[in-house]
Structure formats: structure tokens, C-alpha cells
Amino acid sequence: EVQLVESGGGLVQPGGSLRLSCSASGFTFSSYAMNWVRQTPGKGLEYVSAISGNGGSTYYADSVKGRFTISRDNSKNTLYLQMSSLRAEDTAVYYCVKRAATSGPGHFDYWGQGTLVTVSS
């Protein structure tokens, strides 16, 4: 059974940093691109970042480029999102999401339960 478990969310002040983790199990982690998607009541679902199976290729939404860094440790089956220079508009539930295909674009077949990040003074 595929499981994705996020951790690391919480309250942080504007300008601060936070690192999210996602522990994966139930599939060959290194074979799949992994993604972060966030959700806010105002903007809905937003595709934030992605990383290829071997970590060699990454994607960032313009809204987080230069502030967020995605990485993975395939030996630990863990995905990370290092967030810095956080802004109020980064407040959201962050989901760790598995892409269905082992390569190329495509839909998301498994989602974690989400972790809430609140940026506020």
C-alpha cells in the first residue's frame, strides 16, 4: 500500500525558514518523480515543485523560485522541501504527491494527508 506521510509544518514568522519532509513507502521511490502541491482557500490548488526520480531535474513554480528547494534522499525514501524567505502568501496546506508515471508529465495518483504551514507574525 502506497503511503506518503508529511511532517515539518507549523507556524513561522515572515522571512523565516521551514523544511518539510515526506516519508514514502509501498512503491519503488527512486523510480518516480515526486511533487509538492499546496492548497489555500483563496488560490485553490497550486503545483509548487517537482523532482525527478534520480534528483537530477527539478521544477519550481514562479511564485516560489529562488526561495524553495526540493530534494530527495532515495536511500531513505524521503522527499524534502526547504522553504526560506517565507511570506504570508505561502500559508497553505502542503501535500506530498506521487506522479503516476515513471517518466514524463502526467497525473498524480497518490497524495499525502498534508501539512499546514502558517506564515504569520
Next chain:
Amino acid sequence: EIVLTQSPGTLSLSPGERATLSCRASQSVSSSYLAWYQQKPGQAPRLLIYGASSRATGIPDRFSGSGSGTDFTLTISRLEPEDFAVYYCQQSGSSPWTFGQGTKVEIK
């Protein structure tokens, strides 16, 4: 960026009725890269349909997807109590991948 516009915003129906949800794209989307998700309160989205018309594993056949180009539809043939939720479409054919704003299906 491809903007996905879902309509209606809210659909008020009774159990047993048919639900028809629309997703319109600002540019053509390859059918291979159009998906639908269901989200219930306090839960993560769940994949329902991919490739515009293929049901994901374990999804009942009362859910069906259709469409091409810029117009896509999710149909729930007979609403069950557990189907009342928010539904999102998503495209992954053109970067940045985008989601629609959602359609809420509520009990009338």
C-alpha cells in the same frame, strides 16, 4: 499558463440524480493529460479520472469522464451519499501544470 475554468461553482442535487461537471481550458489540452480529483473535507484530493476518460483504480463506474481540446466533462451517473464533495480538474500537458478552481457538489 493554461487556465482551467470549472462550472458551475456549486451543484445542488439529490442522491440518485445525475451530476454533470464542466472544465474548460483557455488553450487546447491533450486528452492524455487531463485528470479529475475528488476532495472531501479534511482530506487530500483523490484521483478519479486520468487521460480524460480512464477511471483510476477502485473508482466506481458511475464516474465517467469525456471531452477533448478545451472542453472536458465529469459525469456522475447516480449520486451516492459519499459523492458529495469538491471536484477539481487538472492539466499536465503544458507547464505550469494547473488546476481548476473546483466544483462543489452539495446535497439539495
